[in-house]
Amino acid sequence: MIERSPLFLPAAGMAGALCLFGGLAFGADLELPVPNVTIYPGDVIRDDLLEERSFPVPAGESWAVYRARDGLVGKTARRTLLPGKPIALNAARDPYVVQQGKPVALIFQEGALTITAQAVPLQSGGIGDLLSLRNTESGAVVKGIVQADGTVRVAGP
Numbered sequence: 001m002i003e004r005s006p007l008f009l010p011a012a013g014m015a016g017a018l019c020l021f022g023g024l025a026f027g028a029d030l031e032l033p034v035p036n037v038t039i040y041p042g043d044v045i046r047d048d049l050l051e052e053r054s055f056p057v058p059a060g061e062s063w064a065v066y067r068a069r070d071g072l073v074g075k076t077a078r079r080t081l082l083p084g085k086p087i088a089l090n091a092a093r094d095p096y097v098v099q100q101g102k103p104v105a106l107i108f109q110e111g112a113l114t115i116t117a118q119a120v121p122l123q124s125g126g127i128g129d130l131l132s133l134r135n136t137e138s139g140a141v142v143k144g145i146v147q148a149d150g151t152v153r154v155a156g157p
Contacts, residue, residue, distance in 0.1 A: 029054040032086045033069045039081040045092060047073045053084060064089045096124040098131065098146050105151040106133060106144060119144075119152065 036051045050069050057063070065086040066072050075092040098104050098121050106119040119133035125146045133152060134141050144152035 028057070030057045030063075030067070033066055033072055034085055034087065035081045035083050037083055039077045041077050041079050043077050044095065045072050045075050045077060045081075055086065066092070094126040096126050097148070097150050098125050098129075098152065100124045103136065104133070106135065106142070106154060107147075107151050108154050121152070 031052050031054055033050045034053045035045075035049055037049055039045060039049055047069060050072065052069075063086065065088055072087060072092060074095070076095045078091055078093050081087055081091060100121050100123050103118050103120055106117045108115040108117075118136040119142065120136060122132040122134060122141070125131045127146055127148050129146045130143055131146060131152060132141055132143055142154050144154040147153055
């Protein structure tokens with residue numbers, strides 16, 4: 001009879017843990033950045049909030065987690081990140097450049113023609129996100145793409 005003593009490893013993107021049974025061949029240990037304190041949704045992930053921790057990974061297994069600090073620092077937590085647990089790729093996002101309800105410049109550009117207007121975003125978004133916005137003068141709802149400078153670019157019809 002095979003003895004099955006469970007070994008629990010954190011699994012990316014799962015609420016529980018991944019249960020691996022004894023007898024599996026383990027690959028090399030994997031050094032992963034993990035929070036050293038609880039990080040709450042909306043908090044910016046700073047370097048001083050992270051530490052490295054080694055995890056044994058079974059041969060052939062792959063986890064969808066951040067493997068380096070530099071990919072995490074400056075991002076915003078989407079959900080609560082617990083101390084000592086690997087951080088799933090979908091648990092952090094780029095910070096929002098445009099905030100819902102805060103007026104932004106809306107820019108339409110075609111050739112030499114440039115039209116600017118004020119608009120209020122109907123949702124928050126980061127660089128490259130497609131957002132719906134309400135033009136403050138006309139009340140029309142338009143869609144545009146968030147730019148790095150905090151403006152929103154709209155395309156023609």
